[in-house]
Amino acid sequence: MRILVTGAGGFVGRGLMERLLGGALGFDVDEVIAVDQQLDPSVSWHADPRVTAKTIDFASAELLQVLAARPCDLVFHLASVPGSLAEREPTLGKRVNLEASLTLFHHLAAHRRAAPLRVVFASTVAVYGTVTSHAHGRMDEDHPTSPELSYGAHKLMTEVLLGDLSRRGELDAVSLRLPGIVARPLSSGGHGSAFMSDIFHKVAAAQAYTCPVGAGATCWWMSLGTCVENLIHAALIPSARLPASRVVQLPVLTAQVGQVIDAVAGLVGQAAQVTHAPDDRIERLFGRCPPLHTPRARALGFSSDATLETLARRCLPGLAG
Amino acid sequence: MRILVTGAGGFVGRGLMERLLGGALGFDVDEVIAVDQQLDPSVSWHADPRVTAKTIDFASAELLQVLAARPCDLVFHLASVPGSLAEREPTLGKRVNLEASLTLFHHLAAHRRAAPLRVVFASTVAVYGTVTSHAHGRMDEDHPTSPELSYGAHKLMTEVLLGDLSRRGELDAVSLRLPGIVARPLSSGGHGSAFMSDIFHKVAAAQAYTCPVGAGATCWWMSLGTCVENLIHAALIPSARLPASRVVQLPVLTAQVGQVIDAVAGLVGQAAQVTHAPDDRIERLFGRCPPLHTPRARALGFSSDATLETLARRCLPGLAG
Numbered sequence: 001m002r003i004l005v006t007g008a009g010g011f012v013g014r015g016l017m018e019r020l021l022g023g024a025l026g027f028d029v030d031e032v033i034a035v036d037q038q039l040d041p042s043v044s045w046h047a048d049p050r051v052t053a054k055t056i057d058f059a060s061a062e063l064l065q066v067l068a069a070r071p072c073d074l075v076f077h078l079a080s081v082p083g084s085l086a087e088r089e090p091t092l093g094k095r096v097n098l099e100a101s102l103t104l105f106h107h108l109a110a111h112r113r114a115a116p117l118r119v120v121f122a123s124t125v126a127v128y129g130t131v132t133s134h135a136h137g138r139m140d141e142d143h144p145t146s147p148e149l150s151y152g153a154h155k156l157m158t159e160v161l162l163g164d165l166s167r168r169g170e171l172d173a174v175s176l177r178l179p180g181i182v183a184r185p186l187s188s189g190g191h192g193s194a195f196m197s198d199i200f201h202k203v204a205a206a207q208a209y210t211c212p213v214g215a216g217a218t219c220w221w222m223s224l225g226t227c228v229e230n231l232i233h234a235a236l237i238p239s240a241r242l243p244a245s246r247v248v249q250l251p252v253l254t255a256q257v258g259q260v261i262d263a264v265a266g267l268v269g270q271a272a273q274v275t276h277a278p279d280d281r282i283e284r285l286f287g288r289c290p291p292l293h294t295p296r297a298r299a300l301g302f303s304s305d306a307t308l309e310t311l312a313r314r315c316l317p318g319l320a321g
Numbered sequence: 322m323r324i325l326v327t328g329a330g331g332f333v334g335r336g337l338m339e340r341l342l343g344g345a346l347g348f349d350v351d352e353v354i355a356v357d358q359q360l361d362p363s364v365s366w367h368a369d370p371r372v373t374a375k376t377i378d379f380a381s382a383e384l385l386q387v388l389a390a391r392p393c394d395l396v397f398h399l400a401s402v403p404g405s406l407a408e409r410e411p412t413l414g415k416r417v418n419l420e421a422s423l424t425l426f427h428h429l430a431a432h433r434r435a436a437p438l439r440v441v442f443a444s445t446v447a448v449y450g451t452v453t454s455h456a457h458g459r460m461d462e463d464h465p466t467s468p469e470l471s472y473g474a475h476k477l478m479t480e481v482l483l484g485d486l487s488r489r490g491e492l493d494a495v496s497l498r499l500p501g502i503v504a505r506p507l508s509s510g511g512h513g514s515a516f517m518s519d520i521f522h523k524v525a526a527a528q529a530y531t532c533p534v535g536a537g538a539t540c541w542w543m544s545l546g547t548c549v550e551n552l553i554h555a556a557l558i559p560s561a562r563l564p565a566s567r568v569v570q571l572p573v574l575t576a577q578v579g580q581v582i583d584a585v586a587g588l589v590g591q592a593a594q595v596t597h598a599p600d601d602r603i604e605r606l607f608g609r610c611p612p613l614h615t616p617r618a619r620a621l622g623f624s625s626d627a628t629l630e631t632l633a634r635r636c637l638p639g640l641a642g
Contacts, residue, residue, distance in 0.1 A: 098423075146566060245467060
């Protein structure tokens with residue numbers, strides 16, 4: 001099987017690449033075309049003979065030529081410009097998150113072979129806009145979309161296109177709405193949700209940390225390991241089981257920041273040195289997530305980190321390295 | 322005020338052009354740039370000195386140059402490839418309904434002047450897919466979208482873009498979800514919903530007609546006159562009153578085909594000579610519309626044809642001509 005991974009150099013992309021090349025997948029991996037604008041040559045898989053690394057734009061004419069000559073059996077489209085950057089640089093965001101995505105999928109649809117190509121698209125909970133607790137206290141899988149960032153609007157538009165191309169039998173897509181994935185490398189600041197990853201690093205290292213949301217702030221959590229398992233599962237799920245929209249809201253672990261801090265501190269056997277200095281804007285955007293009820297996604301075999309301990313355990317190995 | 326109308330040569334476009342040039346609008350019309358791939362030189366407004374007719378593609382480089390040199394104060398984007406044609410010719414549908422629309426709106430956003438430009442976009446109830454009666458017997462304004470035609474998917478994607486460009490202050494858009502508008506000229510066949518217009522012509526002329534849905538089939542109706550009033554209203558409504566999505570589901574008149582036939586027959590004083598030979602597919606697609614509950618749109622001042630007689634009366638003058 002030949003697989004295309006866009007955004008292979010990113011946080012989720014690296015995790016997926018390692019998993020794809022590590023075996024025990026339920027399918028053979030003959031070649032992975034790993035595409036990103038930057039690919040760190042020090043990563044473990046860079047020297048794997050099955051990897052064809054392309055440090056190019058994922059919708060460049062060059063990639064489209066590569067794909068036309070060496071058609072893929074499976075595509076993971078992870079590349080995107082993050083929400084806050086796309087908001088500051090709208091031309092870049094539009095080009096990558098909207099236009100290049102549409103170009104890539106229209107190209108893959110137009111150059112399809114006998115069976116429609118399975119495409120796994122990393123969409124986002126940003127399609128909902130600000131999620132605050134509702135009267136009934138929880139949020140459902142068919143919660144209306146109402147993006148408040150161009151990032152979310154462009155992802156939503158791409159979801160709609162993939163649903164239509166799948167209906168026409170030109171592609172066989174699955175759009176997964178991902179929450180923020182943890183624990184990303186310690187940030188240099190700027191991302192509003194960076195605290196969700198930073199607390200893992202700081203607490204595990206027993207370092208002092210000032211958290212921009214209160215201990216009671218409630219967020220949606222998913223470890224990289226669980227995210228990658230869901231991506232692989234999406235590659236294998238029979239299309240007949242998928243909804244017509246081809247959109248799946250992934251299950252998430254809903255938990256308070258203080259609970260996550262306690263779980264990490266308990267696992268490493270260190271006292272957490274966290275103080276809370278809540279920033280209203282960040283708390284409103286990321287810290288008031290209601291419970292997310294996803295029975296359809298769970299019935300399809302998608303999963304969240306089962307417990308706080310699972311989440312902490314899956315996030316910590318990366319911290320040692 | 323300089324106004325751009327795309328699709329000016331179409332059924333709705335002609336009605337809008339006549340209304341714009343007829344005065345009593347609440348604003349002065351200095352120039353209308355009327356764009357369509359075909360413009361019939363026999364229409365009344367073609368010789369109006371205020372009209373600049375352009376028989377070109379609405380996203381052609383030529384039009385974008387015209388707009389850059391003569392910026393508009395108001396845009397009505399009506400042009401599209403109809404659903405059934407777009408389904409048969411997907412490349413044409415994609416180019417017009419998706420790519421050219423995105424290009425036009427991105428261009429208008431990029432070349433904006435001080436105040437964001439009001440854009441009225443003719444969207445469609447096709448964004449919902451097949452609407453069948455629900456357990457609670459009616460459909461609400463926030464009914465989930467689930468397009469089953471590329472036409473509906475492309476319109477939905479354009480709605481999402483316009484919501485985002487409006488949020489950013491780059492445009493000031495209103496997307497109106499229109500039902501089928503009646504009474505179009507007698508069709509040469511092919512459109513599944515053609516019967517909705519054809520019954521007006523056939524009953525008014527006291528001609529025999531075989532209707533492809535039963536007398537009890539329930540449809541959403543809107544006369545051209547009411548549609549045009551809603552388009553004009555959308556041009557004038559203050560943006561502060563609009564929802565963040567900028568999407569408005571227009572109120573419709575929900576009525577059975579038999580009721581509409583009776584209203585037309587009563588108005589012209591002729592007995593209707595209609596027999597019904599229901600086609601399951603057409604009845605399922607167009608004849609099982611639930612009552613559509615639109616209190617938000619009504620509070621914004623949008624309206625439906627108030628009664629069956631209003632609908633029939635507004636549709637009949639066009640039949641005489």
